[in-house]
Amino acid sequence: MELIHSSNYYAFFQSDKERCFYIDFGQKVVRLSFCQLLALRQKVWAIRIEDHFDGELNAHGFEILALCNKEHLFVLNTLEILDLKELLIGAFSFFDICVPTSTRAQRV
Amino acid sequence: MKDIARQSLSIKVESMDLLNNQIKMEAHASATYLAMASWCDQNGFFTGAKFFYKQAEEEREHMMKIFQFVIDAGGNAISPEIGGISHEYSSIVDIFENALDHEIRVTKSIHNIVMKAREVGDLATERFLDWFVLEQVEEENTIRDILDMIELTGTEGVGLQIIDGKINDWID
Ligand SMILES: [Fe+2]
Ligand SMILES: [Fe+2]
Numbered sequence: 643m644e645l646i647h648s649s650n651y652y653a654f655f656q657s658d659k660e661r662c663f664y665i666d667f668g669q670k671v672v673r674l675s676f677c678q679l680l681a682l683r684q685k686v687w688a689i690r691i692e693d694h695f696d697g698e699l700n701a702h703g704f705e706i707l708a709l710c711n712k713e714h715l716f717v718l719n720t721l722e723i724l725d726l727k728e729l730l731i732g733a734f735s736f737f738d739i740c741v742p743t744s745t746r747a748q749r750v
Numbered sequence: 751m752k753d754i755a756r757q758s759l760s761i762k763v764e765s766m767d768l769l770n771n772q773i774k775m776e777a778h779a780s781a782t783y784l785a786m787a788s789w790c791d792q793n794g795f796f797t798g799a800k801f802f803y804k805q806a807e808e809e810r811e812h813m814m815k816i817f818q819f820v821i822d823a824g825g826n827a828i829s830p831e832i833g834g835i836s837h838e839y840s841s842i843v844d845i846f847e848n849a850l851d852h853e854i855r856v857t858k859s860i861h862n863i864v865m866k867a868r869e870v871g872d873l874a875t876e877r878f879l880d881w882f883v884l885e886q887v888e889e890e891n892t893i894r895d896i897l898d899m900i901e902l903t904g905t906e907g908v909g910l911q912i913i914d915g916k917i918n919d920w921i922d
Contacts, residue, residue, distance in 0.1 A: 644751055658752045676758040680766075680826040687767070737755035739763045741870045 647732035774830040780809035
């Protein structure tokens, strides 16, 4: 298992042997197939972080994230969501399926 | 290290996002045309209704075409949520003008995906959308022709009845 990217709270790994990914969420390590990883990315991307600063739209500033066909359930706060976003951006930038940007680290 | 992500997905992940958005747009178009069919039926434009029922079906086919492409490429296709469908129209002209505007928005969105795909060298997505680019020219042209026909016929007297009958020419 190789570390691909880490953020403040989380770490992203790839296992060549198992052909899957792992995210260390601190309290729990979650195993994700590629499809599950794509689904996580889509869920995180769909979160409107502006709503966290609106007392009516998201009064408590939490997001409930169900992963891997409801196998895992996370309740994340604003900072954790932002950090998870950062983790996924960093991790995806190592893949060839992601459009490279000059500001991001080159693939090693 | 293997690139498992690349082995799993044949298109750029950004293209997948844009295509999922296009799926939503086609579904929205289908639902809008269904609302237009309902309006036509309620206001005595029975051929107009037939035209829009058919359009609604076609838009759903477009949606499914993109949906299947995303799946075939190894991506995650998302079943769209649709909201904000207007059922309020002031006239048959208003209906077709709205339909044309809607088609133009779809055209722009497809062109945008093509340009982005080209920029990042996603040839598969670019080529896949060839069919849609040409289809949009036809769709816009159909509605433009109907608007021209409405203008020529005029909406006075039996005009509206004649208009409804003539819409049949665009149902094949
Ligand atoms: Fe369409
Ligand atoms: Fe259309």
